[in-house]
Amino acid sequence: MKNNKHTASLEEKDVEKTVGMLLRAGVIIASIIVLIGGSLYLFNFGGLPRPDYHLFKGEGSSLITFDGIFMGLFSGKPTGVIQFGVLLLILTPILRILFSLVAFAVERDRLYVFITLIVLSIILASTFGGLKI
Template sequence: MGGPNDAAQSRTFEIETAISKMLRIGVMLAAIVIVTGLVQYLVTGDSGYPGDTYPTSFGAMMSGLVAFKAAAVIQTGLLLLILTPVFRVFISLFLFWAERDYRYVIITAVVFVILILSFALGKAG
């Protein structure tokens, strides 16, 4: 008969569906970018960089992407693939905040900080 609990369950289902779609879109976009770079590399036989070198910084990767270098395109696709679940955690933080579920806001914030720290420490090390 449609009580408040039904509305909350409906809202939760909508949020889960939206997050699921976001994850699928992120993975598909990453796959398209990776395949584009791979096809470019297979057709031209050139990564866009001399020898066994490739871009090692975000700036170098972005400039290589603008120049449409195959290795930079592939790396951009991999970066999109890695960032897709990180973006999901970031969005979840705001969704839990909107629902006033502060326990999960704290848990999600801790997870997000750990993810960001792992990227920073991975880059430094």
Template sequence: MQEKQTATAKEMAQVETIIGRILQVGVIVSAIVMLIGLVIFLVTGQSGYPGSTMPLSMGAILVGTWHLKAYAIMMLGTYCLILTPVLRVVVSIYAFYKERDHLYVAITTLVLFILLFALFIGVHGD
């Protein structure tokens, strides 16, 4: 019984380390992407879009990023930053499942659905 608790504690420590790394890497990657967009904006002096328009849909952001448009790259960095906690919730569901904590699996899954629903509304709503 003691060995099982020790193994579970070690595994949970590893999962917590992974969750921490996900948050660190997500923030660093999004900051780098946004910085690249900012540098392109400062060097060219143009956003890549006419007037005060900017890309809002994921398709427009990806196309604009492919064409090295500054605002699109900065928006991609923002999306990376937004998706970082969502990935953390997914890893948390796995961690609670491994602990056999079904109540927290259910609660965290509900949180994930709420996040995904909010993202869907943000993308498709006006």
């Protein structure tokens, strides 16, 4: 019994370490991509006057949908590359939830598998649930 408890807590430490690494890696990769896109953006458009940010127009479809962002990324459009980095940054905590789900399942912690699933469904519903009004 005592032995069991010991290994369980060891596993938990590993899980926590991996969660930490995942978060850090996500932020680092996202910022490198944002930096690359940003440099391209400045190189191409740095000399142009600043857009009218005091008027809210909203972004076009190439920067607000998955398809649009991927198209922009693969065609090397600077704003597309930045927006892809932005997307990765937003995905990092969501990936963390997915990872926690697996970790709780491995620990056979049914209660927390359930709780994690609730959190995940809320986020997925807000992503895909047609909340665009």
